[in-house]
Amino acid sequence: MIKSQNLVKEYGSFRAVDKVSFELRKGDILGFLGPNGAGKSTTMKMITGFLPPTSGTASVGGHDIQSHPIEAKRLLGYLPESGPLYQEMTVLEFLKFAGEIRGMDTGARDKALTRVMEICHLENVRHQTIETLSKGFRQRVGMAQAVLHDPSYLVMDEPTDGLDPNQKQEVRKLIASMASDKAIILSTHILEEVEAMCNRVIIIARGRVLVDETPADLLKRHPRHNAVRLVLQSGGPDAVRETLDRIPQVGKVEALGNGWLIHPKHGEVIKPRVWEAARAGNWPVESLENAPLRLEEVFRELTLAPDAKPEKTKPSQKKSREKVEAA
Amino acid sequence: MKSVISIFKREFLGYFRSPVAYVFLAVFLIASAGLPWFVGGFFESNEAGLDRFFIFLPWVFLFLIPAVGMRLWSEEKRSGTWELLFTMPVSVTQAVVAKFLAGWAFVSLAIVLTLPMPITIAYLGEPDWGPVISGYFGAILMAGAYLGVCSLASSMTKNQVISFVISVVFCLLLVLLGWSVFNELMLSLNLPVALVDALANFSFVTHFESMVKGLIRVKDLFFFFSLTAFCLCLNILVLER
Numbered sequence: 001m002i003k004s005q006n007l008v009k010e011y012g013s014f015r016a017v018d019k020v021s022f023e024l025r026k027g028d029i030l031g032f033l034g035p036n037g038a039g040k041s042t043t044m045k046m047i048t049g050f051l052p053p054t055s056g057t058a059s060v061g062g063h064d065i066q067s068h069p070i071e072a073k074r075l076l077g078y079l080p081e082s083g084p085l086y087q088e089m090t091v092l093e094f095l096k097f098a099g100e101i102r103g104m105d106t107g108a109r110d111k112a113l114t115r116v117m118e119i120c121h122l123e124n125v126r127h128q129t130i131e132t133l134s135k136g137f138r139q140r141v142g143m144a145q146a147v148l149h150d151p152s153y154l155v156m157d158e159p160t161d162g163l164d165p166n167q168k169q170e171v172r173k174l175i176a177s178m179a180s181d182k183a184i185i186l187s188t189h190i191l192e193e194v195e196a197m198c199n200r201v202i203i204i205a206r207g208r209v210l211v212d213e214t215p216a217d218l219l220k221r222h223p224r225h226n227a228v229r230l231v232l233q234s235g236g237p238d239a240v241r242e243t244l245d246r247i248p249q250v251g252k253v254e255a256l257g258n259g260w261l262i263h264p265k266h267g268e269v270i271k272p273r274v275w276e277a278a279r280a281g282n283w284p285v286e287s288l289e290n291a292p293l294r295l296e297e298v299f300r301e302l303t304l305a306p307d308a309k310p311e312k313t314k315p316s317q318k319k320s321r322e323k324v325e326a327a
Numbered sequence: 328m329k330s331v332i333s334i335f336k337r338e339f340l341g342y343f344r345s346p347v348a349y350v351f352l353a354v355f356l357i358a359s360a361g362l363p364w365f366v367g368g369f370f371e372s373n374e375a376g377l378d379r380f381f382i383f384l385p386w387v388f389l390f391l392i393p394a395v396g397m398r399l400w401s402e403e404k405r406s407g408t409w410e411l412l413f414t415m416p417v418s419v420t421q422a423v424v425a426k427f428l429a430g431w432a433f434v435s436l437a438i439v440l441t442l443p444m445p446i447t448i449a450y451l452g453e454p455d456w457g458p459v460i461s462g463y464f465g466a467i468l469m470a471g472a473y474l475g476v477c478s479l480a481s482s483m484t485k486n487q488v489i490s491f492v493i494s495v496v497f498c499l500l501l502v503l504l505g506w507s508v509f510n511e512l513m514l515s516l517n518l519p520v521a522l523v524d525a526l527a528n529f530s531f532v533t534h535f536e537s538m539v540k541g542l543i544r545v546k547d548l549f550f551f552f553s554l555t556a557f558c559l560c561l562n563i564l565v566l567e568r
Contacts, residue, residue, distance in 0.1 A: 048414040052568065073416040080414070084407030086337070088344040100333035101415050129344075145411070 006056035018207035031198035032187035039207040077151035083142035087131035116144040156186040191295035227291040231259035233284040338429030375452030393494035396477025404485035458541035465538030468551040475558035505530025
C-alpha cells in the first residue's frame with residue numbers, strides 16, 4: 001500500500017503541495033492529473049523519497065519513506081519525469097547497474113534483464129549508448145529500469161510524454177499488463193489515458209487534491225452527463241420541443257442542427273423516456289444517442305474555475321462532499 | 328555494500344566511457360613529468376631523488392583534480408540522474424563515499440602511472456627508496472583531500488564550470504597557506520610567527536613536504552584524513568538538504 005498523509009511541500013512562502021492525502025492498494029492504477037505546476041511531480045518526488053516533505057508523511061508497503069527510506073525504496077520502481085539516464089552508458093550496462101544497485105544477484109539480474117528487454121523491446125539497442133537513442137527508446141529504458149526488480153509499487157511521472165502514438169499505445173498496454181499485482185501511480189496530461197488505464201483519478205491543482213474518485217464518477221460531473229442527442233429526419237412534427245419539455249425528468253432542451261440536445265434535470269438516465277415519447281409521437285427518428293462526454297471538459301471546468309472549489313471526496317468513507325474554501 | 332560497489336564501478340568506468348579520462352591522464356602525465364624536467368632542473372640537479380618531482384604536484388593537482396571532481400555531482404544534478412540515484416535503495420552517505428572512492432581511484436591510477444620517474448632515477452643512480460615511497464603515499468593522500476574539496480564544491484551547483492572554479496579557489500587557498508613565498512609575505516607584514524605557522528598548518532603543502540622528506544607523521548595523516556572526511560560530511564549534508 002502506498003499511503004500519503006497530509007504531504008506538504010513549501011518553497012519559501014510558496015506552497016507547491018498542500019496537504020495531499022491518499023491511499024493506494026495493489027491492483028489500483030491511480031491517474032494523477034493536473035495542470036503544469038500543480039504539484040504532481042513534487043508529490044511523486046516526496047512519495048519516492050527524493051524530496052523531503054515540509055510536513056506530512058508518506059509510506060510505501062508500510063515503510064515510512066523518511067525513517068526507513070532504504071526498505072521503502074526497495075519496493076519501489078520509479079520513472080522520473082523526462083527520464084533522466086546515464087547517457088554515456090549502453091542500455092545493457094545501465095540496466096545491469098540498476099540491477100546491481102538494487103542488490104540483485106547475477107542470476108536473478110540476468111533473468112530480469114532478458115524479461116524487461118523483451119517487454120520494453122530493447123534487444124536491438126542493447127549495445128547502443130543511451131545518448132544515441134531516440135526519445136521513445138530512452139523512455140523505454142527508463143521504464144525497463146523501473147520494472148527490472150518487479151517492484152510491487154510503481155510510480156511513473158508522465159510515462160508516455162514525448163512518445164509517438166504507437167509508442168504511447170504500447171506503453172499503455174505495458175502498464176495495463178502489470179496492473180493486477182501492483183499499485184501504480186502515473187501522472188499524465190492526456191485524459192484519454194486515464195480513461196483507458198486507470199481505475200482511480202486524482203485531480204490536483206495549486207497543490208491541492210480537487211477530486212479523488214473513479215474515472216466513471218468523474219464523468220458524472222460533466223455538464224452533459226446522461227444528456228442525449230436526438231436527431232430527426234427532416235419534416236418532423238413541430239411539437240417535439242413541447243413534448244420533450246413535458247417529460248418530467250427532462251431539464252434543458254437545446255436545438256442542435258436538425259436535432260436536439262436534451263439534458264436531464266438531475267442527472268438521471270433519460271434515454272428510455274425520450275425514446276418512449278418519440279415512439280408515441282411517431283417521430284421520424286434518425287438517431288438517438290448519448291451526448292459524447294470528454295474527460296477533458298470536466299478537467300477544464302475543475303481546474304480553470306478561478307475560485308475552483310477544492311473539494312475532497314473520499315468515496316469509501318464519506319459520501320457527502322465537504323467543501324473547503326479556496327485559499 | 329553491494330550498492331557502494333556498483334556505484335563505484337559505474338563511476339570509475341564512467342571516466343573511461345568518454346575521452347575525458349584519456350585527456351586527463353595525458354595532460355597529468357605531461358605536466359607532472361614535464362615541470363620537473365624543464366622547469367625544476369630535474370636532470371641537471373644530479374640527484375637520485377624525486378623531491379623535484381613531488382614539489383610540483385600540489386600545483387598540478389590544483390588544476391587537474393578539480394577537473395576530475397567537477398563532474399562528480401554537478402553532472403548528476405544537471406542531467407537529473409541524481410533523482411534516479413536517490414530513489415534507488417542507497418543512502419546519500421553510500422553514494423557520496425562510492426563516488427569519492429571512484430574519483431580517488433582514478434586519480435591514484437594517474438599517480439601510479441608516473442612510476443617511470445622513479446624507474447628513471449633508479450636506472451641513473453641509487454635513490455633512497457624511503458622518501459620515494461612515502462612521497463607517493465603522501466601524493467595519494469593529498470589527492471584524496473583535494474578530491475574531497477572538489478566533491479563538496481561539485482555538490483553545491485549543477486554547473487560544472489562553477490564547480491571547477493570554486494574547487495580551484497578553495498584548493499588554491501589551501502596551497503597558498505603553506506607556500507614559502509606566501510608565508511614570507513605574511514611575515515613581512517609583521518604578522519606574528521605563531522599565526523603564520525598556524526595558518527600554514529592548514530595547507531596541503533606543509534603536510535605533504537614532510538612526507539616527501541620521508542617522514543610519515545601522525546599529524547600529517549590526520550590532516551589529510553580529517554580534511555577529506557570533513558568535506559565529505561559537508562557533501563552529504565548538502566545533498567540531504
